[in-house]
Amino acid sequence: MLQLQAIREEKDKIISALKKRNVDAAPLLENVLRLDVERRNTQTQLDNILAESNKLSKEIGMLFKSGKAQEANILKEKTGSLKEDSKKLGEALNAAAEELQTLLYQIPNVPNHLVPAGNTEEDNEEVFKEGDIPVLNTNALPHWELAKKYDIIDFELGVKITGAGFPVYRGKGARLQRALIAYFLDKNTEAGYTEIQVPHLVNEASGYGTGQLPDKEGQMYHIKEDDLYLIPTAEVPVTNIFRDVILNEGDFPICYTGYTPCFRREAGSYGAHVRGLNRLHQFDKVEIVRVEHPSNSYKALDGMVEHVKNILRELKLPYRVLRLCGGDLGFTAALTYDFEVFSTAQDRWLEISSVSNFEAYQANRLRLRFRDANGENQLAHTLNGSSLALPRVLAGILENYQTPEGIKIPEVLIPYCGFDVID
RNA sequence: GGAGGAAUGGCAGAGUGGUCGAAUGCGGCAGUCUUGAAAACUGUUGAGGGUCACACCUCCGGGGGUUCGAAUCCCUCUUCCUCCGCCA
Numbered sequence: 001m002l003q004l005q006a007i008r009e010e011k012d013k014i015i016s017a018l019k020k021r022n023v024d025a026a027p028l029l030e031n032v033l034r035l036d037v038e039r040r041n042t043q044t045q046l047d048n049i050l051a052e053s054n055k056l057s058k059e060i061g062m063l064f065k066s067g068k069a070q071e072a073n074i075l076k077e078k079t080g081s082l083k084e085d086s087k088k089l090g091e092a093l094n095a096a097a098e099e100l101q102t103l104l105y106q107i108p109n110v111p112n113h114l115v116p117a118g119n120t121e122e123d124n125e126e127v128f129k130e131g132d133i134p135v136l137n138t139n140a141l142p143h144w145e146l147a148k149k150y151d152i153i154d155f156e157l158g159v160k161i162t163g164a165g166f167p168v169y170r171g172k173g174a175r176l177q178r179a180l181i182a183y184f185l186d187k188n189t190e191a192g193y194t195e196i197q198v199p200h201l202v203n204e205a206s207g208y209g210t211g212q213l214p215d216k217e218g219q220m221y222h223i224k225e226d227d228l229y230l231i232p233t234a235e236v237p238v239t240n241i242f243r244d245v246i247l248n249e250g251d252f253p254i255c256y257t258g259y260t261p262c263f264r265r266e267a268g269s270y271g272a273h274v275r276g277l278n279r280l281h282q283f284d285k286v287e288i289v290r291v292e293h294p295s296n297s298y299k300a301l302d303g304m305v306e307h308v309k310n311i312l313r314e315l316k317l318p319y320r321v322l323r324l325c326g327g328d329l330g331f332t333a334a335l336t337y338d339f340e341v342f343s344t345a346q347d348r349w350l351e352i353s354s355v356s357n358f359e360a361y362q363a364n365r366l367r368l369r370f371r372d373a374n375g376e377n378q379l380a381h382t383l384n385g386s387s388l389a390l391p392r393v394l395a396g397i398l399e400n401y402q403t404p405e406g407i408k409i410p411e412v413l414i415p416y417c418g419f420d421v422i423d
Numbered sequence: 424g425g426a427g428g429a430a431u432g433g434c435a436g437a438g439u440g441g442u443c444g445a446a447u448g449c450g451g452c453a454g455u456c457u458u459g460a461a462a463a464c465u466g467u468u469g470a471g472g473g474u475c476a477c478a479c480c481u482c483c484g485g486g487g488g489u490u491c492g493a494a495u496c497c498c499u500c501u502u503c504c505u506c507c508g509c510c511a
Binding site: 040043044046047048050051053054056057058059060061062064065072073075076077078079080082083246367375377 | 433440441442452469470472473478479480481491492
């Protein structure tokens with residue numbers, strides 16, 4: 001959520017920056033400003049009435065105390081109309097505030113100046129590329145075939161137990177998955193992130209805090225009975241640790257890493273691109289989350305990008321880094337780098353990580369602040385990224401490391417797996 | 424699931440209808456003293472709205488009500504604690 005003060009002060013700047021998202025925010029912002037004025041006017045009127053009625057009440061109290069009941073009763077009569085007015089104004093105030101809130105929720109974050117213009121993923125800007133794309137046999141298989149051949153992932157069994165998009169991992173497949181989780185967590189911990197385990201279900205307030213709610217309800221599984229949501233990413237529970245928190249400057253940087261399963265409804269997606277591990281309803285992910293001083297958040301973002309690069313380098317997977325264009329940028333992000341690993345047998349890039357700076361957008365919703373050097377409370381910046389999303393890394397490993405003798409295990413993972421080939 | 428108790432500022436803890444945004448202690452910050460530190464002493468120390476700055480307004484778990492007036496009374500929800508039951 002953008003800060004009202006920013007909208008008041010730099011409306012035009014915000015409108016022009018949001019054009020990068022192909023959004024014409026002008027009418028929305030005009031409405032916000034109109035409601036803001038209305039809200040403040042109503043507030044002032046209400047405050048005056050409340051001040052008067054507070055004063056009267058005190059006088060009445062004093063009169064009763066000094067035994068002047070009659071005078072007190074005369075004053076009492078005057079409070080009736082004040083009460084009526086304050087009730088009406090209070091309702092008007094709530095209505096205006098609520099409407100204002102609704103509008104503010106509809107405004108996406110302002111893109112950073114580095115964000116390229118563009119509409120679709122075609123317009124994302126490749127900023128880095130590394131790793132050799134292996135030359136495979138003509139009979140190289142996509143990962144879903146390999147999964148079947150080596151009996152390590154069973155998609156049909158998942159359909160039986162739950163439904164499409166809930167695979168079952170077995171034997172070396174399950175072990176490799178566990179190895180990746182342990183390896184990622186270790187790498188993150190070495191880099192200074194504190195490992196944390198969080199709930200996999202969150203309440204409504206948490207959904208609002210990080211921006212999944214309102215409007216994106218369709219993405220999350222909702223448990224009606226208890227009004228809880230299955231997390232689509234660890235970002236939600238981890239970042240919400242800091243909802244309604246005021247930090248000290250010395251607390252920065254705050255770095256957390258956590259492994260969680262992620263649940264996504266993915267309503268509406270279908271077809272060849274969702275085959276195998278490409279798109280699932282339940283998948284595992286290791287996430288990194290940072291809370292930063294505003295002056296340091298972009299340095300932190302770069303650091304996170306380097307960190308993820310290092311992991312992919314160690315895994316010896318061919319990958320590239322994209323700077324998302326305005327049209328592809330997530331609603332709450334100011335700048336996002338996507339990592340894609342090349343899936344050789346499918347001959348396409350698969351997104352395996354997304355690293356973003358949300359600046360103060362989430363913090364504003366979360367009321368996540370810190371006390372600055374002047375003793376003033378100001379909003380912190382939040383960031384997060386995947387390191388990494390398991391299924392597509394797994395797909396990348398299976399496809400890129402396949403040989404006629406079986407699937408080789410990347411060297412760094414061998415100690416975690418306890419074997420060096422899947423055959 | 425059943426029975427009882429509780430929820431107040433960073434923490435502990437008073438306050439049971441009026442001048443209470445809230446005693447006191449601890450903690451934090453600033454100062455005095457000191458070569459420096461500690462101790463001691465003095466001051467200061469919640470959040471939001473509003474204003475050029477004041478004034479002023481709101482907030483004592485959430486929501487609603489009674490009253491001229493609510494931290495205090497009533498209703499309701501949530502959470503926590505104790506006991507019983509069940510249980511990985």
